Amino acid sequence: MSLGVVDFLDERLDVRRISREFAEHKVPDHVNWLYCFGGITFLCFLIQAATGVLLAFYYRPGTDTAYTSVLHIMDDMPYGVVIRSLHAWTANIMIIMVIVHMLRVFFHGAYRPPRELNWVTGVLLFFMTVTFGFSGYLLPMNQLSYWATKVGTEIAGAMPFVGGYLQDFLLAGSKIGDATLTRFYTIHVIILPIVLSMFLAAHFYMIRKQGIADPL
Amino acid sequence: MSPETNHSHDEHDQGGVPFLPDHFVKEVAVIALVMGILIFLATLMPSPMGLPADPLKTPLGIKPEWYFLSVYQILKYVPKTIGIAWSFLIFPPILIIFPFFYRFYARFKYGRLILHTLVAIGVFLAVFLAALAYLGFE
Structure with a gap:
């Protein structure tokens, strides 16, 4: 019976070949523990997606509602404190892991031709991860997040040529308010997850296509 | 192997360990370890x-998040426009495109050594600046 299901899927989707390729593909001998940071970053991303969806069920963006809705998650929801803390801790660990992964790739020279494009997608993924952190930091709307965002958007506003536009875009007004919160929330839960997932797919596709780089 | 080339996937299929079960077991171990550390941090801290x-x-001593601290500290020492232009407009494009110049700098005997040394110094400086900012040095 179960074989019937496998045969059914194999005829239509070629699952045997795909699973054989997945199970039997060779991992080069020189791969050691230093190679795990990219994978840990991906694990962090999955944890962020799962805990983020749970938080989004109860979070309400808005200057009057954001803080109280996060308190509600922490005080009244089962494991609310753990889920929010897991989201916050994993965010920080994820950025550390991206940086360590980048340094590993750099000092191993794994960016060398023909892997330049995977380096490019990797750097863009790094910038997206940092933007994820920055946009998420404002959402609880406590003193820390408000003033850190104020400093951050002021730095962005001081950028030559594009600063003014960038600050207007981020704040969606002249100061941090309801519009800013919805904007950061949209960036955090809609734009970045979609764009980052697409770049992640490209990143992984290139690893499979190009293989793991030889050591220097 | 010449340092100019970097072999691609097909040439690896002879050597190495199969993904399942050899490598997969290690991945599960790493996943368990990381999940353990994260749950430890989230529950105990x-x-x-x-x-609100x-x-x-x-509040006193407001700072951006830790990953912006090195940029934040640079802005205390160099003119704001220069510091911000370097951090957000000049450095990121360099970071993105430098691999395309590999064949150029690999021609020099010490090209890669010099690049790696410069980046190591840069990383050390960034960590040092972030530490200064964290401790609140002006």
């Missing part, structure tokens, strides 16, 4: 909530 945002009450 839960994120504080603090006071108040635009009229500036």
Whole structure:
């Protein structure tokens, strides 16, 4: 019976070949523990997606509602404190892991031709991860997040040529308010997850296509 | 092997260990370890909530998040426009495109050594600046 299901899927989707390729593909001998940071970053991303969806069920963006809705998650929801803390801790660990992964790739020279494009997608993924952190930091709307965002958007506003536009875009007004919160929330839960997932797919596709780089 | 080339996937299929079960077991171990550490941190050091945002009450020693601290500290020493232009407009494009110049700098005997040394110094400086900012040095 179960074989019937496998045969059914194999005829239509070629699952045997795909699973054989997945199970039997060779991992080069020189791969050691230093190679795990990219994978840990991906694990962090999955944890962020799962805990983020749970938080989004109860979070309400808005200057009057954001803080109280996060308190509600922490005080009244089962494991609310753990889920929010897991989201916050994993965010920080994820950025550390991206940086360590980048340094590993750099000092191993794994960016060398023909892997330049995977380096490019990797750097863009790094910038997206940092933007994820920055946009998420404002959402609880406590003193820390408000003033850190104020400093951050002021730095962005001081950028030559594009600063003014960038600050207007981020704040969606002249100061941090309801519009800013919805904007950061949209960036955090809609734009970045979609764009980052697409770049992640490209990143992984290139690893499979190009293989793991030889050591220097 | 010449340092100019970097073999691609097909040439690896002879050597190495199969993904399942050899490598997969290690991956599961790493996943378990990382999940353990994260749950440990989240349960024993839960994120504080603090006071609600108040635009009229500036708290003492406000700082951006840790990953912006090195940029934040640079801005105390160099003119703001230069520091910001370097951090957000000049450095990121360099970071993105430098692999395309590999064949150029690999021609020099010490090209890669010099590049790696410069980056190592840069990383050390960034960590040092972030530490200064964290400790509140002006």
